[in-house]
Amino acid sequence: MSDVVQVAGEVIAIRRVGAYQHLTIVAPGVAEAARPGQFVALAVGGPTSANLLRRCFSLHKVSPSGAYGGTLDVVIAAKGPGTQWLAGLRAHDKVDVVAPLGRPFPIPTEPVACVLVGGGYGSAPLFWLADVLRERGCHVEMVLGAASEDRLFGVVEARRSADGVTVTTDDGSAGRRGWVSDVLPEIITRTSAAVVYGCGPMGMLRSITEVATAHGAVAQVAVEESMACGVGVCMTCVMPVRGKDGTTRMVRSCVEGPVFRGDRVRWEAFTDGVCRVPADTVGAPRAGGH
Amino acid sequence: MADLTTRLGTLTLPNPVMTASGCAANGRELHRFFDVSELGAFVTKTVMADPRSGRPTPRMAETPSGMLNSIGLQGPGIGAFLDKDLTWLKSVGARVLVSIAGNTAVEFAQVARDLVAHPAFDAVVGVEVNISCPNVANRGLVFACDPMSSAKVVSLVREELPRDFPMFAKLTPDVTDIVAIADAAVRAGAGGLTMINTLLGIAIDTDRMRPQLAAVTGGLSGPAVRPVAVRAIWQCTAAMRENRIDAVPIIGVGGVRSGLDALELLAAGASAVQVGTATFNDPSAPRRVLTELESALDERGFASLTDVVGLAHDRKVTL
Numbered sequence: 102m103s104d105v106v107q108v109a110g111e112v113i114a115i116r117r118v119g120a121y122q123h124l125t126i127v128a129p130g131v132a133e134a135a136r137p138g139q140f141v142a143l144a145v146g147g148p149t150s151a152n153l154l155r156r157c158f159s160l161h162k163v164s165p166s167g168a169y170g171g172t173l174d175v176v177i178a179a180k181g182p183g184t185q186w187l188a189g190l191r192a193h194d195k196v197d198v199v200a201p202l203g204r205p206f207p208i209p210t211e212p213v214a215c216v217l218v219g220g221g222y223g224s225a226p227l228f229w230l231a232d233v234l235r236e237r238g239c240h241v242e243m244v245l246g247a248a249s250e251d252r253l254f255g256v257v258e259a260r261r262s263a264d265g266v267t268v269t270t271d272d273g274s275a276g277r278r279g280w281v282s283d284v285l286p287e288i289i290t291r292t293s294a295a296v297v298y299g300c301g302p303m304g305m306l307r308s309i310t311e312v313a314t315a316h317g318a319v320a321q322v323a324v325e326e327s328m329a330c331g332v333g334v335c336m337t338c339v340m341p342v343r344g345k346d347g348t349t350r351m352v353r354s355c356v357e358g359p360v361f362r363g364d365r366v367r368w369e370a371f372t373d374g375v376c377r378v379p380a381d382t383v384g385a386p387r388a389g390g391h
Numbered sequence: 392m393a394d395l396t397t398r399l400g401t402l403t404l405p406n407p408v409m410t411a412s413g414c415a416a417n418g419r420e421l422h423r424f425f426d427v428s429e430l431g432a433f434v435t436k437t438v439m440a441d442p443r444s445g446r447p448t449p450r451m452a453e454t455p456s457g458m459l460n461s462i463g464l465q466g467p468g469i470g471a472f473l474d475k476d477l478t479w480l481k482s483v484g485a486r487v488l489v490s491i492a493g494n495t496a497v498e499f500a501q502v503a504r505d506l507v508a509h510p511a512f513d514a515v516v517g518v519e520v521n522i523s524c525p526n527v528a529n530r531g532l533v534f535a536c537d538p539m540s541s542a543k544v545v546s547l548v549r550e551e552l553p554r555d556f557p558m559f560a561k562l563t564p565d566v567t568d569i570v571a572i573a574d575a576a577v578r579a580g581a582g583g584l585t586m587i588n589t590l591l592g593i594a595i596d597t598d599r600m601r602p603q604l605a606a607v608t609g610g611l612s613g614p615a616v617r618p619v620a621v622r623a624i625w626q627c628t629a630a631m632r633e634n635r636i637d638a639v640p641i642i643g644v645g646g647v648r649s650g651l652d653a654l655e656l657l658a659a660g661a662s663a664v665q666v667g668t669a670t671f672n673d674p675s676a677p678r679r680v681l682t683e684l685e686s687a688l689d690e691r692g693f694a695s696l697t698d699v700v701g702l703a704h705d706r707k708v709t710l
Contacts, residue, residue, distance in 0.1 A: 105423050107675060144672055151456040153613055153672040199674060329451050329458060330671040333420040336413075336436075336462045337451035351444045351465060356420070375605045376448040384442035384468070 104134035105332070110143075110198035112190045113172065119251045121222050122188040123161070125174050128198040132163035132171040136205030137230035138300075138323050138360045141173060142331030144197035145183040154329045156183045157355070159226040159300060160201060173200060176225040176254055202331050203359045206230055206298055206321055212238030213295035216288050216318070217263070218281050218309050220301020221247045222254040226323065227300060231262035240264050242288050246281035246305070250274040265292075282308040289316040296321060299363070303371055310363030320363030326354040341367035341379050349382045393688035394695040395681075397431065397662050399640040400582045402517055402557040404431040404486065404663065407696055408653065408681040411644050411667030412437050412490035412519060412561070413462065414612075415677070417476035418483070421670070425678035428484040431663060435476065437490040437521045440498050440505075442468040447605040452594040457613025457646075458668060459592050461606035464492060464524060469502045473509040481514035490519040490561070496534075496544045503551035517557030519642075520548050520581070523588035525563065525610045535563045535588070538575035549580035559642055561585040564616075564623045573627045574636040585642040585665070586623045590616055613646055613668040620645025621659045628660025628701050648676065650683025657696070658703040 106128075114125040131141070142155035158175040165171050179188035190196060206226075209215070215234050217227040224245050231241045243263040247253040248271045256275070259266045267284050268276025277284060282305075289297065289312070297313040299306050300323040313320035329335040333356040342352045343365045352358070370377045378385050395406040409432045410421070417435050418427045427433045445465025452459045466472065469491075480487050489506055493499035499520065506512060522534035522544050534540040545560050552558055560576035562569060564587040573584055589610025594603040602608075624643050631638040643661030647653050648669040656664050664684075669676040693699055 107424055107673075150672075151614075152453060153456065153668060154451075154453050154458060155671065197673070327449065327451065329453075329460075330674065332423075332674050334414060334416040334674070335451070335460070335671050336416075336445065336465050337448070337460065339445065339448060339450070339465065374449075374599065377605075378444045378447055382444045384444040384465070386444070 105199060105202055106130040107197070107199045110196045112192055112194045112196060114192065115190055118176065119254065121176050121178050121254055123174065123176050124187065124190065125172050126196060126198060127170050128173050128200065129171045131173050131198065131200045132165035135160055135163045135173070135201035137226050137233055138206035139201035139203050140331070140359060141175060141198060141200035142202055142328070143187065145186045152183050152186070154183070155199070155331045156187065157328045157331045159323065161225040162229045173198070176222045178222055199331060203355055204357065206323070206360050208233060208237060209239065209296055214240040214242070214292040215296045215298060216242045216244060216285065216292065216294045218244045218285065218297060218299045218301070219246070219254070220281065220305040221252050223301030223325070224254045227298065228255055228258045228262040230298060240292060242267070242292055242294070244269070244281045244284060244288065246270070248272065280308070281305060282312050285309065285312045286316055289313065289318050294318050299323070301325070306363065307368040307371070310366070310368065314364055321360055322363045322366070323359045324354050324361060328355050331355050340376055341370050341382055343367065349379055351378060351382060393685060393693055395685060397696055399642065399662055400557060401555050404516070406431040406681055407657070407663040408677055408684065409488065409642070409663060409665045410434045410670065410677050411665035412521065414667040414670045417472070418480050418485060421674055421677070422483065424674040427480070430677055430681065431486070432488045432516055433480060433485040434488045434519060434665060435472070435490055436466060437464055437492045437524065438466050438469050438472045438502065439464060439492050439494070440469055440502055442466065442471070449603060449605055452603040452609065454592070454594060454611065455615060457611055457615035459594055459604060459609030459611055460589070461604045461609040463606065469505045473505065473511060477509065477511040477514065481511045485514065486516045487514050488517045488519050489515050490521050491548070492521040492524060496547050499544050500547040500551050503548045507551060507553070517559060518548065518552060519559045519561050519585055520545060521561045523561050523563035525565070525589055525591045525608065533563060535561070535572055536566055538571055541572055542575045542579035545576050545579035545581050555582070557582055559583040559585045561588055562623070563588045564619050565591055569623050570626055570630045570636060573630070577637045577639050581639065583640040583642060584627060585644060586627065587616070587620045587645045590619065614648050614652070615646065617646025617652060617655070621655055624656055624659040624661050628704060632701070632704060647680060650680055650687045653680050653684045654687050654699065657699050658701070660701040660704065662700050
C-alpha cells in the first residue's frame with residue numbers, strides 16, 4: 102500500500118452522462134500505479150470546507166501521460182452536498198486527490214471467461230477491467246443493470262470493451278426488464294465463466310455472489326461502504342469478512358477491500374441499512390456489550 | 392526559526408505536534424504521506440486488553456465542520472498491538488504516546504503492565520489514559536465523568552509505570568466542571584492532561600427518520616468543537632495559574648486543522664497539540680500543521696514555542 106500519492110488535482114473536463122457527471126482530473130503520479138478496482142478519495146469544498154470527509158469513487162480509467170500529464174476519470178452521482186460540489190466544478194478548478202487506494206480486482210492467470218456486472222454507475226471501473234482481461238485473452242461478458250435507462254452507465258462503452266453485453270432495467274426502459282441476477286445464470290452457464298466481477302449496491306453484490314457460487318464461479322466484488330478518510334485511519338468503513346483462516350473480522354473496506362471474494366463477505370449481517378457484528382467475529386461484544 | 396521544543400513535565404519533545412488517538416490508526420497508513428517520526432509524538436489508537444470488533448455500521452455521520460463517530464474502540468488487543476504496531480513504530484524511530492483503556496480500572500492497569508514489560512517500550516515517551524471515550528455501551532460508565540472513577544483508574548495505572556514516567560489523563564468536556572475532574576486526575580498521579588475527547592451527539596436521518604448511527608450516539612469532533620477545546624484548556628490553565636489545582640502540562644486536542652488553530656490551543660494554555668479529525672480530510676494534516684505553526688510563530692516574532700503557552704491569559708482584557 103505504498104504507491105498512493107496526494108496531489109492537488111486540476112479538473113480538465115466535466116460532462117453529464119445520463120444521471121451522472123463524468124470528471125477528468127489531472128493528477129500526476131496516480132495512473133502509473135493504479136489498477137482496476139482501486140479508488141480515489143477526493144476532498145470537497147476547498148481548504149476551509151465544512152464537509153470534512155473525503156468522497157471516495159472507483160477509478161473509471163487512468164491515463165499516465167498526454168497533453169495534460171497523468172489524468173484520472175471518475176463518475177459521480179450528485180446526491181449530497183459533497184457530490185453536488187464536485188458536480189459543480191469547472192475546468193481548471195482544483196480538487197485535492199488521494200489515489201490510488203485499496204486492493205484492485207484480482208486478474209486470473211489463465212485466459213478464462215469472465216462476467217462483469219455493474220449496477221448503476223457501479224459499472225464505472227469495469228470497462229478498464231474488461232480491457233485488462235481481454236489483453237490476457239479472457240472472454241468478457243458485461244451485464245449492466247439499473248432502475249431505469251438514465252441510471253445506466255457505459256452501455257456504448259461496454260459494447261466496445263466486452264465480447265457480449267446484456268442490459269437490464271427495473272422498469273424495462275432499456276434492455277430486459279428485471280435484475281442483473283435474472284440474466285446472470287444463463288450467461289455464466291453459456292460462457293462457462295470462472296469469475297464474476299461485480300460493482301454496485303450491496304444487495305446486488307450479495308445476489309451476484311449467490312448466483313456465481315451456485316453456478317461454480319468465483320465472485321469478486323467491489324463494495325460501496327461509506328468512508329470518512331479512504332486511507333485506513335478512521336475505522337468507519339468496516340464490514341465482517343471471513344479470512345483465509347475461516348475467522349470473521351471487522352475489516353476496513355478501504356484497505357483490505359474494496360474488492361473482496363464475495364463468498365468471504367458475511368452478507369447476512371447487512372439488513373435495513375445497518376451492518377451488525379456477527380457473534381463469531383473476533384472481539385465481538387460479549388453479553389453486556391461494549 | 393522559532394525553537395519548537397516543548398516540555399511536558401519530565402518529557403521534552405522537539406516539537407509540539409502530535410496525532411490524536413483514533414485518528415491516525417497506528418502509523419503505517421499515514422507514513423505513506425509523511426514521516427511519522429517527524430512529529431513531536433505519534434499517539435496510537437486506544438488499545439484495550441483484548442481484541443475488540445467495535446460497533447455495527449453506520450459508525451459515522453458528517454456534521455457541520457465535524458463528524459460523529461461510534462467506532463467503539465475497535466482494536467487488536469494489547470498483545471498484537473505491542474508485537475506488530477508498537478514494534479513497527481519503534482522501527483521507524485517514532486516517539487510514541489500510547490493511548491490505553493479498559494472496561495474496568497483493573498484492566499487499564501493490566502494493559503499498562505503489559506506495555507511496560509514489552510521490549511519496544513523504549514519507544515514509548517508517555518501513556519495517555521483514555522478515561523473519556525463516549526463509545527461505551529453504558530454512557531454512565533465514562534470514567535472521566537466522575538472524579539472518584541477518574542482517580543481510581545489514574546492511580547492504578549500510575550503504579551504500573553516507572554517512577555515519573557509521563558502519564559496524561561484524557562478528559563471529556565461533557566461534564567459540569569472539568570476543573571474538578573482535572574484536579575482528581577492530577578491528585579491521583581497524572582503528570583499531565585489531554586483535553587478534549589469528543590462530545591456526545593446524535594444525528595437523525597430525515598429520510599428514514601431514525602438515528603444515523605447504528606449505535607444511536609457518537610462522539611462529535613472536528614473544527615466544530617475547537618472552541619470547546621479552547622474553553623476547557625483555558626479553564627484548567629486558569630485554575631492552575633490561580634493555584635486552585637496543581638499545575639501540570641496540558642496537551643490540547645479538538646478541531647485543529649491549521650497552524651493557527653494549533654496556536655489558539657497553545658495560547659489558551661496547552662504545551663502540545665494533537666491533530667485529529669482533520670487527518671481524515673487531509674492525511675498530511677499533522678505534518679502540515681507543524682509547518683504552519685512554525686511559520687505562524689516566526690511571523691509573530693516569537694523566538695520560542697514556550698513563549699506562547701498560556702499567553703492569552705496574560706493578554707486578556709481586564710474589565
